[in-house]
Amino acid sequence: MQLATWNVNSLAVRLPQLLAWLDANPVDAIALQETKLVDERFPHADLEAAGYAAQWFGQKTYNGVALLTRQPASEVVRNIPGFDDGQARVIAARVGELRIVGAYFPNGQEPGSDKFAYKLRWIDALREWLRAELAAHPALVLMGDFNIAPEDGDVYDPVAWAGQILCTDEERAHFRGLLGLGLHDAFRLFEQPPKSWSWWDYRNLAFRRNQGLRIDHILVSDAVKPLVRACAIDKAPRRNERPSDHAPVVVTLER
DNA sequence: ATGGCCTTGGTACAAGGA
Numbered sequence: 001m002q003l004a005t006w007n008v009n010s011l012a013v014r015l016p017q018l019l020a021w022l023d024a025n026p027v028d029a030i031a032l033q034e035t036k037l038v039d040e041r042f043p044h045a046d047l048e049a050a051g052y053a054a055q056w057f058g059q060k061t062y063n064g065v066a067l068l069t070r071q072p073a074s075e076v077v078r079n080i081p082g083f084d085d086g087q088a089r090v091i092a093a094r095v096g097e098l099r100i101v102g103a104y105f106p107n108g109q110e111p112g113s114d115k116f117a118y119k120l121r122w123i124d125a126l127r128e129w130l131r132a133e134l135a136a137h138p139a140l141v142l143m144g145d146f147n148i149a150p151e152d153g154d155v156y157d158p159v160a161w162a163g164q165i166l167c168t169d170e171e172r173a174h175f176r177g178l179l180g181l182g183l184h185d186a187f188r189l190f191e192q193p194p195k196s197w198s199w200w201d202y203r204n205l206a207f208r209r210n211q212g213l214r215i216d217h218i219l220v221s222d223a224v225k226p227l228v229r230a231c232a233i234d235k236a237p238r239r240n241e242r243p244s245d246h247a248p249v250v251v252t253l254e255r
Numbered sequence: 256a257t258g259g260c261c262t263t264g265g266t267a268c269a270a271g272g273a
Binding site for chain 1: 258259260261262263264270271272273
């Protein structure tokens with residue numbers, strides 16, 4: 001079984017690339033972020049034709065998440081229950097024995113800003129909701145664009161990025177707070193190539209120079225961890241014409 | 256060339272991303 005996450009940076013633009021990727025990588029489920037589509041415009045028919053049931057939750061212009069699954073999804077939750085949020089950032093569902101949570105974490109823009117405070121508050125709310133979710137659904141996967149590089153080794157130039165957005169101590173402490181629930185960074189369960197990133201800025205030839213950050217993650221619960229067989233970032237779509245600035249991350253589970 | 260982006264809404268360019 002394979003699960004994936006991909007920030008597509010506009011599903012309207014990237015739908016052909018997504019369909020091509022799913023054709024080559026027929027994962028069992030994929031969480032999408034930054035669909036940037038109101039719900040009426042979500043291309044569920046194209047995805048169903050490709051063999052995927054879709055759950056989606058969007059808004060105008062910004063954000064927007066979706067969960068595509070080979071088998072039907074149930075018990076769908078949109079955003080964090082009890083957290084008043086005008087932004088579409090979370091979609092969760094039960095898929096077989098798994099609870100899958102797809103999330104698009106706030107960017108935060110600038111440490112100390114209102115958006116940064118919102119980011120930390122949002123993660124706090126996510127963590128407390130997940131604490132309850134894990135109690136009810138021990139086999140849980142949290143995946144998405146976390147907008148956090150957890151360690152210096154997840155940053156191409158940690159000195160230049162020290163204290164910058166995505167790399168602050170507060171964001172990293174919040175990431176560790178999620179791990180404290182009994183979640184594990186699937187990518188780090190395995191030896192990985194050095195300089196493995198999931199996002200490269202569109203500017204400055206960053207991809208060609210491999211100047212990126214690893215900010216897209218798949219966290220697996222204690223119950224899922226023994227089933228994890230592999231985890232990898234697929235850089236291939238970043239070489240497409242008109243690519244997303246993010247690459248998909250894929251985890252392989254036994255069964 | 257020593258700097259270089261992309262998307263949306265809306266139709267000029269600002270806002271947001273990371």
